[in-house]
Amino acid sequence: MKLNDEQQMLQDSVARLMADKGPVSHLRELRDRNDEKGYDEPLWHAMVESGLTGILVPEEHGGIGFGLVGAGLVAREIGRNLSVTPFLSTAVLGATALAAGGSAEQQQKWLPAIAEGSVITALAVDDGAKHRPEAIKTEAKAAGDGVTLSGGKLLVLDAHVADLLLVAARQGENTALFLVDPKAQGVSIERTRMVDDRNAARVTLDNVAAEPMADGAAALAAALRAGRAVLAAELSGLAREAFERTLQYLKERKQFGRLIGTFQALQHRAALLMGEVSMSDALAMQALDACDRNADDAEVQVLAAKAKAARTALLAGQEAVQMHGGIGMTDEFDIGFFLKRARAGGETLGDANYCADRFAALRDY
């Protein structure tokens, strides 16, 4: 899988944008001032201006319809810089769900708004501590000519600043997404500070009026696939950055009268880490491309990519802290942020074990 010219240009410009406007220091600042919105607003505006919020919105709805490889390239840079944006919740999950399963009316209402950056959306799937979309407990009940939802959701990204909730609920045998107004009666949203200092919330729904989608099941499936693929790219980018920072440290830090990078025990670990990072990244890109090509094995590839990236990012985070020695344990030093995000990003939309389990099931064993 090779980037075409457009994708190459996107990669270069996004790399610059994220490094300039969304560096790790912003994450620290947002955290330290306990920012109310919890995301980097100037960065988000810059992303809107560059059209990135519409990267998965079809052109007829005001987006640029760049495809998942493009979204993955953005996510990779988000990962490298630990940029704090609602890109995943809104530009990926929201846009994909609505494009895949929204009614014409819903699409008209929400997709252009996502592209122009005037709304934030939040996908609410997990109703337990673990991602199990096959066993959703939140229930959708018929009520008059609509439906009402009851249940509790965890790890709902950007929910406390969202203008729209996309909620997974069970209706008889089917599980589908429903649209919910976060201000509707019966919705309560508790922002939960997470280890990675990103926006997440617990959402409780008590007989909340919800709007069915044209094909809420397809919307859920598409959003999960896109989200996992994009997360795989983000985690791979994160892993690469943690690795590169560590490699640099090995070339600077001296102990025993020489650079610690001369110790073979560390050299081999660095070499292994580079290999893992490269494989994770290559698989993530291949999986994104498989989605764009609608390949038969796209689902299998995405599950594999997410599993691989989740493990690799954690490995990179751990190795980074270890090879930095004592300073790696300090809050003042940035490397710990990578470890934290690796854990949270790995858990989101299915951890490595979940993805491997689904992977095995799809391969019939």
Place this chain on the structure above:
Amino acid sequence: MSDLEQFRAETRAWLEANCPEEMRQPLKSQADHCWGGRKWQFQSEAQKVWMERMADKGWTAPQWPKEYGGGGLSPEQAEVLSEEMKRINARTPVSNFGFWMLGPALLKFGSEELKRQHLPPICRGEIRWCQGYSEPNAGSDLASLQTRAEDKGDHFLVNGQKIWTSYADKADWIFCLVRTDPNATKHNGISFALFDMESEGVSTRPIELISGESPFCETFFDDVKVDKNQIVGELNRGWDVAKYLLTHERNNIGGEPPGFLKGRALGPLAAEHVGTEHGKLADSALRADIARLEIDQMAFQALVGKIREEAEAGQGVGAQSAVLKYYGTELNKRRYEVMMDALGAEGLEWESERTMGGLYAREWLRSKGNSIEGGTSEVMLGIVSKRLLGLPDA
């Protein structure tokens, strides 16, 4: 129709007409692989015919220039040929160290005379080669090799010993690293020499492996005469040739999972032995191991694809071959471990017909050599950390 499509159509038709049915069956044992050479005993008429027909087309070495017996195909055409062969499960017509090691080195470093002498017989499967690098005291530290080649005016006189020489007893010629300048620093006095294994003074002694097979030998040289024109590249600059060749060797060990079980998916294999519950493998830990392995293999393949693309775009594989060698072989070893877990007692059988003569156990054991031969895993990590990561020497 584009030229490439045209080529595909012609290739497909030619293969259909010329690949014997028997050569479209999977290999059943090591012996089914055609190694070629003067001593080769064809397993069947079909094996012989297939090799000869392919050699006539130049397709035993598809990308080598035509004037040396190759096919003169572009990388794209070679890819098409390989795809079309896979499509009908056609076996490799002939293969030995001449093709994947010596050939590329000769093409890059050999004189015109040496190319014309040695490449066509390789293509025709007439001469089988072996590799004389390692010595008892020169393994990972290959450049410390001691086998001497003394200048005797019109020839060299070679004395010394090699070890782990794969198929030395079956090969016709050897490409051999010899020390031609004992006074130079260790990398600078080595030459890359070619000679006939039937030369006077060459003897071999097979070594039995843990797999029960004896694919490699101790090889002794006692006053072996070597023609002076049989040096590849410059005298005393053999290390450059040796390293270049190792890159090719590594790509080969790392690229394809060797063995006869590569086509067998582990999931169904495990299901046959441990059974299933609710549609899943009954042994959930084994199931997780298989999934994790397959995911890692997919990731590795994605990286292989990426590195190949970069190589084609002119960046070359270079030190990346160490990455490929390391992961290719380590994953292969893991694969055999998981396979043995899945097979249980059946995998332990050493001789039965059921297991094709203990093939599982033997291949499992053989796979352990993958991370040793062609440079060990630790040596590969050393190359990665120095050449790709720029980490300093101690």
